[in-house]
Amino acid sequence: MNTELLVALIAVAIVVLGAGISFLVANRKRELPPPDVMDELTEREIEHPELAPVDLEEVEELEAGVAEDHLTPTIERPETPKGRLGRLRSRLSRSQSSLGRGLLTLLGGGDLTEDQWEEIEDTLLAADVGVGPTTELVTNLRARLAAEGVKDPARAREVLREELIGLVGPSLDRQLHTTGDEALPGVVLVVGVNGTGKTTTVGRLARVLVAEERSVLLGAADTFRAAAADQLETWGSRVGVPVVRSHEGADPASVGFETVKQGITDAVDVVLIDTAGRLHTKSGLMDELGKVKRVVEKQAPVTEVLLVIDATTGQNGLTQARVFGEVVDVTGIVLTKLDGTAKGGIVIAVQRELGVPVKYVGLGEGPDDLAPFDAEEFVDALLD
Numbered sequence: 001m002n003t004e005l006l007v008a009l010i011a012v013a014i015v016v017l018g019a020g021i022s023f024l025v026a027n028r029k030r031e032l033p034p035p036d037v038m039d040e041l042t043e044r045e046i047e048h049p050e051l052a053p054v055d056l057e058e059v060e061e062l063e064a065g066v067a068e069d070h071l072t073p074t075i076e077r078p079e080t081p082k083g084r085l086g087r088l089r090s091r092l093s094r095s096q097s098s099l100g101r102g103l104l105t106l107l108g109g110g111d112l113t114e115d116q117w118e119e120i121e122d123t124l125l126a127a128d129v130g131v132g133p134t135t136e137l138v139t140n141l142r143a144r145l146a147a148e149g150v151k152d153p154a155r156a157r158e159v160l161r162e163e164l165i166g167l168v169g170p171s172l173d174r175q176l177h178t179t180g181d182e183a184l185p186g187v188v189l190v191v192g193v194n195g196t197g198k199t200t201t202v203g204r205l206a207r208v209l210v211a212e213e214r215s216v217l218l219g220a221a222d223t224f225r226a227a228a229a230d231q232l233e234t235w236g237s238r239v240g241v242p243v244v245r246s247h248e249g250a251d252p253a254s255v256g257f258e259t260v261k262q263g264i265t266d267a268v269d270v271v272l273i274d275t276a277g278r279l280h281t282k283s284g285l286m287d288e289l290g291k292v293k294r295v296v297e298k299q300a301p302v303t304e305v306l307l308v309i310d311a312t313t314g315q316n317g318l319t320q321a322r323v324f325g326e327v328v329d330v331t332g333i334v335l336t337k338l339d340g341t342a343k344g345g346i347v348i349a350v351q352r353e354l355g356v357p358v359k360y361v362g363l364g365e366g367p368d369d370l371a372p373f374d375a376e377e378f379v380d381a382l383l384d
């Protein structure tokens with residue numbers, strides 16, 4: 001055999017051998033168990049080198065276990081709502097310190113000049129307390145401090161605290177109405193303009209209710225933004241709460257109707273319905289909201305209509321409150337993002353505007369950063 005032929009034969013043999021090896025490697029790769037199973041197997045082999053190489057039955061068992069783990073999400077145990085405002089108080093006082101401290105500094109100095117009273121008014125107005133409540137507070141403070149001849153800063157602080165609590169309304173009913181008549185579930189409709197935190201609030205309220213051992217069903221009637229239903233499903237799945245949803249662009253009233261129907265069939269305690277964000281200036285959208293409520297009520301009475309307002313929007317938030325209040329009977333306010341504003345006076349102003357109480361406040365982005373509102377704790381945080 002000549003050398004050229006020999007070289008050619010060797011080359012062919014190398015190519016054939018190479019192809020065979022790649023085929024075998026590719027096939028083996030396809031048969032490998034998923035990476036999480038592989039990790040466990042590798043760990044086992046490292047710890048127990050004496051064991052025989054992978055047993056196929058064992059791989060199947062592990063794979064089944066992994067598949068089950070992926071299917072069963074861990075159900076979280078949410079924090080009980082009681083005491084949350086205490087936990088989150090520092091977030092409030094951090095952002096509101098200019099209001100409380102500003103007032104205390106002015107009042108602590110004994111007799112006040114007209115200019116100083118004006119400064120107190122300006123401080124209150126800058127914190128969005130609103131003109132009416134500001135005038136009321138200043139009038140009452142002046143009268144009481146003069147009548148009692150208060151010179152001592154500690155006493156001035158006490159009087160200010162009492163007057164502020166009076167303004168916030170210590171005796172307003174701030175309970176969420178989540179109990180339905182007879183065998184019907186409580187129905188909570190959550191409304192507001194875009195981006196105020198409605199979906200987040202529905203998710204957080206579900207956690208509050210779960211922590212109170214109530215059974216809950218969520219309705220994704222925000223069919224305008226496809227991601228909202230997914231967002232709601234994520235919230236629900238974390239605490240084992242199901243969601244009724246439909247396709248993007250579906251009639252929100254029918255989603256609300258179906259959710260309550262499902263809630264009645266499943267005998268849940270509370271149905272929470274998320275609605276699409278809508279501009280209060282668009283009358284068509286506002287009419288649609290009225291329809292959602294009317295249609296839902298064909299199944300069961302709505303026990304609570306919560307208006308979600310972003311605390312950082314100031315005067316605009318008040319306008320929203322007014323317009324929403326005209327379309328649906330708002331029964332409670334959730335003020336979100338109170339952690340991001342020094343204008344805590346909005347609590348007072350918005351209650352005045354609507355004549356309904358602030359029931360919950362959002363104080364951060366965490367899943368349990370929604371606290372039941374309490375007038376005394378709120379004022380104490382302001383004056384910290």
Ligand SMILES: Nc1nc2c(ncn2[C@@H]2O[C@H](COP(=O)(O)OP(=O)(O)OP(=O)(O)O)[C@@H](O)[C@H]2O)c(=O)[nH]1
Nearest residue numbers: 194195196197198199200277336337362363364365
């Ligand atoms: N800092 C802070 N952020 C909040 C609070 N509540 C909600 N957010 C954030 O606000 C953003 C908007 O929240 P969403 O729940 O998506 O608002 P939405 O009203 O459902 O939005 P649309 O469906 O578009 O109308 C999210 O990034 C939330 O994390 C709060 O109390 N504090």
